[in-house]
Amino acid sequence: MARTADPNRRESILDAAHSIFARKGYAAAGIADVAGELGIAHGTVYRYFENKRDVAAAVLNRALERIAAVVMAEDATATESLAEYRAQVERLGHRLYELFVADRALGRLVFYDLGAVDDELRERLRAAHEMFAEYTASYLRNGVAKGFLRPDLDVDTTARVINGMIFEGAAQVTHTDDPQRLRDRWIRAVVALMFDGIAR
Amino acid sequence: MARTADPNRRESILDAAHSIFARKGYAAAGIADVAGELGIAHGTVYRYFENKRDVAAAVLNRALERIAAVVMAEDATATESLAEYRAQVERLGHRLYELFVADRALGRLVFYDLGAVDDELRERLRAAHEMFAEYTASYLRNGVAKGFLRPDLDVDTTARVINGMIFEGAAQVTHTDDPQRLRDRWIRAVVALMFDGIAR
Amino acid sequence: MARTADPNRRESILDAAHSIFARKGYAAAGIADVAGELGIAHGTVYRYFENKRDVAAAVLNRALERIAAVVMAEDATATESLAEYRAQVERLGHRLYELFVADRALGRLVFYDLGAVDDELRERLRAAHEMFAEYTASYLRNGVAKGFLRPDLDVDTTARVINGMIFEGAAQVTHTDDPQRLRDRWIRAVVALMFDGIAR
Amino acid sequence: MARTADPNRRESILDAAHSIFARKGYAAAGIADVAGELGIAHGTVYRYFENKRDVAAAVLNRALERIAAVVMAEDATATESLAEYRAQVERLGHRLYELFVADRALGRLVFYDLGAVDDELRERLRAAHEMFAEYTASYLRNGVAKGFLRPDLDVDTTARVINGMIFEGAAQVTHTDDPQRLRDRWIRAVVALMFDGIAR
DNA sequence: CATGAATGAGTCTTCATTCAT
DNA sequence: AATGAATGAAGACTCATTCAT
Numbered sequence: 001m002a003r004t005a006d007p008n009r010r011e012s013i014l015d016a017a018h019s020i021f022a023r024k025g026y027a028a029a030g031i032a033d034v035a036g037e038l039g040i041a042h043g044t045v046y047r048y049f050e051n052k053r054d055v056a057a058a059v060l061n062r063a064l065e066r067i068a069a070v071v072m073a074e075d076a077t078a079t080e081s082l083a084e085y086r087a088q089v090e091r092l093g094h095r096l097y098e099l100f101v102a103d104r105a106l107g108r109l110v111f112y113d114l115g116a117v118d119d120e121l122r123e124r125l126r127a128a129h130e131m132f133a134e135y136t137a138s139y140l141r142n143g144v145a146k147g148f149l150r151p152d153l154d155v156d157t158t159a160r161v162i163n164g165m166i167f168e169g170a171a172q173v174t175h176t177d178d179p180q181r182l183r184d185r186w187i188r189a190v191v192a193l194m195f196d197g198i199a200r
Numbered sequence: 201m202a203r204t205a206d207p208n209r210r211e212s213i214l215d216a217a218h219s220i221f222a223r224k225g226y227a228a229a230g231i232a233d234v235a236g237e238l239g240i241a242h243g244t245v246y247r248y249f250e251n252k253r254d255v256a257a258a259v260l261n262r263a264l265e266r267i268a269a270v271v272m273a274e275d276a277t278a279t280e281s282l283a284e285y286r287a288q289v290e291r292l293g294h295r296l297y298e299l300f301v302a303d304r305a306l307g308r309l310v311f312y313d314l315g316a317v318d319d320e321l322r323e324r325l326r327a328a329h330e331m332f333a334e335y336t337a338s339y340l341r342n343g344v345a346k347g348f349l350r351p352d353l354d355v356d357t358t359a360r361v362i363n364g365m366i367f368e369g370a371a372q373v374t375h376t377d378d379p380q381r382l383r384d385r386w387i388r389a390v391v392a393l394m395f396d397g398i399a400r
Numbered sequence: 401m402a403r404t405a406d407p408n409r410r411e412s413i414l415d416a417a418h419s420i421f422a423r424k425g426y427a428a429a430g431i432a433d434v435a436g437e438l439g440i441a442h443g444t445v446y447r448y449f450e451n452k453r454d455v456a457a458a459v460l461n462r463a464l465e466r467i468a469a470v471v472m473a474e475d476a477t478a479t480e481s482l483a484e485y486r487a488q489v490e491r492l493g494h495r496l497y498e499l500f501v502a503d504r505a506l507g508r509l510v511f512y513d514l515g516a517v518d519d520e521l522r523e524r525l526r527a528a529h530e531m532f533a534e535y536t537a538s539y540l541r542n543g544v545a546k547g548f549l550r551p552d553l554d555v556d557t558t559a560r561v562i563n564g565m566i567f568e569g570a571a572q573v574t575h576t577d578d579p580q581r582l583r584d585r586w587i588r589a590v591v592a593l594m595f596d597g598i599a600r
Numbered sequence: 601m602a603r604t605a606d607p608n609r610r611e612s613i614l615d616a617a618h619s620i621f622a623r624k625g626y627a628a629a630g631i632a633d634v635a636g637e638l639g640i641a642h643g644t645v646y647r648y649f650e651n652k653r654d655v656a657a658a659v660l661n662r663a664l665e666r667i668a669a670v671v672m673a674e675d676a677t678a679t680e681s682l683a684e685y686r687a688q689v690e691r692l693g694h695r696l697y698e699l700f701v702a703d704r705a706l707g708r709l710v711f712y713d714l715g716a717v718d719d720e721l722r723e724r725l726r727a728a729h730e731m732f733a734e735y736t737a738s739y740l741r742n743g744v745a746k747g748f749l750r751p752d753l754d755v756d757t758t759a760r761v762i763n764g765m766i767f768e769g770a771a772q773v774t775h776t777d778d779p780q781r782l783r784d785r786w787i788r789a790v791v792a793l794m795f796d797g798i799a800r
Numbered sequence: 801c802a803t804g805a806a807t808g809a810g811t812c813t814t815c816a817t818t819c820a821t
Numbered sequence: 822a823a824t825g826a827a828t829g830a831a832g833a834c835t836c837a838t839t840c841a842t
Contacts, residue, residue: 168364
């Protein structure tokens with residue numbers, strides 16, 4: 001049944017679905033809308049995907065992979081000092097927001113809609129969070145090992161806390177009028193909080 | 201008067217809907233499920249609510265009000281020193297997590313499902329975020345004014361960043377096996393990050 | 401069950417139903433609307449009527465009786481000459497239109513809505529038509545017997561044809577802005593057609 | 601192309617709806633009945649019509665068009681004498697009754713049920729009446745101009761009065777056992793009334 | 801491979817009717 | 822007698838999915 005034919009078409013269906021789901025929400029979006037966006041028959045979608053949920057799963061996977069690609073571009077063990085780590089966090093922040101600014105629907109998909117589709121997709125999302133947390137933790141662990149971060153840091157929890165700050169920023173991008181400005185202020189605030197604290 | 205109108209009926213429907221929506225998701229849940237949970241006819245639900253969306257809106261409102269009640273219990277201008285503020289943040293954190301621990305579905309409802317129902321509900325959710333941000337900002341502003349927080353703090357952005365840490369924790373509660381432990385570690389990590397920084 | 405209690409209330413329910421049915425149509429009108437019009441509980445309607453259809457039947461009956469009362473006020477055998485008959489037709493026409501002008505909803509009820517409720521009501525309406533036809537026929541028969549109408553008149557059919565002219569006028573009243581003027585022109589046209597013909 | 605779209609499908613749905621609406625009445629008839637009559641799924645009906653009301657509107661339109669086609673087949677200005685006009689009225693009457701005799705449900709649909717569906721359909725029906733009245737008036741106007749009808753004729757009102765006679769006959773066809781005989785007697789009675797009068 | 805007509809399970813929603821108070 | 826809360830049958834409508842062409 002599925003999994004045949006032109007791989008470009010499969011990809012273009014995902015593009016359309018990504019856009020439609022983000023615009024109308026998964027529940028309100030119909031397979032016919034997705035097909036209509038491409039000017040193909042809705043039956044055709046079923047040559048590339050088992051069903052609607054399968055489309056959503058693929059959209060989510062692709063979105064998570066794109067985010068993961070950015071996150072994993074850096075080497076967690078490469079930094080040797082606080083200054084280097086700070087620079088790395090800034091770099092990573094910029095790349096990540098690039099993604100969410102370029103595709104402002106991404107946040108809605110990843111943070112709202114596709115998590116509401118299904119227990120399995122929700123679980124997939126949770127697993128991705130877990131993976132991102134583990135990634136952030138590995139940076140912190142490197143810093144503790146190298147001695148430039150506090151030895152008593154609760155690495156696992158702090159990693160999730162940091163990710164929370166980042167994800168919230170990504171979610172905010174969906175709403176804001178001036179995403180560039182938000183990005184800069186957000187990264188600066190996060191970095192300042194992490195490295196300088198809020199206290200005078 | 202006829203069979204006296206149970207004044208708790210409306211409330212009990214919201215309870216049931218809260219639970220069903222959290223369990224199956226808004227889209228998958230049916231009015232029949234909600235009514236079935238209470239052992240009443242589904243038509244009865246329509247004596248108390250216009251339609252399914254209206255039920256969702258009421259569930260969301262109630263949930264947001266509960267959260268707001270906790271957040272607004274503290275007085276933003278009462279703190280005079282960094283230590284007092286730190287204590288206040290810890291207090292607030294505990295109360296907030298109490299809520300999410302007591303009702304582990306709350307996070308799912310507020311962070312996923314009910315935001316996907318509707319543009320209007322999504323907007324309502326956004327407005328609530330905004331309000332919470334403003335609230336956190338008022339704490340920070342107080343600290344800057346009183347001189348115990350950095351004068352160059354980007355108050356508005358930092359407020360949202362801090363809220364991101366908090367909300368992420370609330371979302372995590374939905375998944376964890378040991379919510380008490382998560383709560384304690386989370387609050388400690390957030391407070392440490394805010395007040396001590398991560399640097400050695 | 402029904403058929404108890406205050407007869408004024410029964411009548412007032414019929415008044416309300418008459419008005420509501422005419423305004424919204426039988427199908428779109430609810431028992432709750434009827435009760436609401438009177439400021440009583442909808443359950444109360446069921447103390448006076450078996451069900452909604454029963455209300456419609458009573459409304460129709462009353463309406464037909466009112467029309468019948470006007471029609472039967474004249475004595476079919478009283479006229480002795482063409483001139484007398486012509487005067488009688490004019491008189492009857494005026495009285496009949498009085499009714500439809502006073503209650504412009506009457507036409508809609510009798511000609512559209514209540515005939516569409518039910519096979520039985522439709523039959524009742526048909527029977528009323530039959531009766532009116534028989535009545536008109538008795539006038540014609542009198543005229544033929546007395547010698548002032550054509551002896552070769554197809555009395556039964558012509559009676560129905562004449563009634564058709566009259567009913568169409570009643571139906572028109574529902575739509576017109578100036579019912580008085582319509583009434584006068586209509587009666588004049590009908591009488592002219594019957595007694596003078598259209599030919600030069 | 602897929603299972604080729606039957607171009608008669610839409611038409612056959614209208615046929616079925618025409619028949620079902622006439623048999624059970626619009627309100628009592630369900631889309632499922634219509635689909636059942638054709639042995640198709642009820643969802644299929646919604647591929648051809650927006651909703652139930654839309655089906656009714658199409659049924660009504662088609663019915664009115666059929667009637668209009670007959671009415672408009674004659675040329676109002678073609679007659680030069682009373683005899684010609686009389687022949688024309690007879691011809692038109694026959695053709696019109698042909699329609700109502702062939703489809704005895706037509707009268708019920710056009711005179712009762714479909715007028716009760718909706719304000720818009722009622723208005724459409726009224727507009728059709730108006731058009732028919734204008735048509736009849738144009739015949740009369742021609743006769744007055746040519747000098748074979750009374751110069752003092754109230755053309756507009758008389759046209760409606762004449763139509764009333766015709767429509768009543770069409771409505772009667774629905775009930776009668778012997779429609780052929782009714783038709784002949786009706787036309788004869790109408791023509792006699794118009795051209796000979798009832799007076800001796 | 802693509803199409804899109806057809807399907808029908810699944811839901812929401814209405815509202816006449818009942819009946820405990 | 823009156824009330825109006827509760828009921829649940831009934832029906833309109835949607836849309837993911839299938840499959841003959």
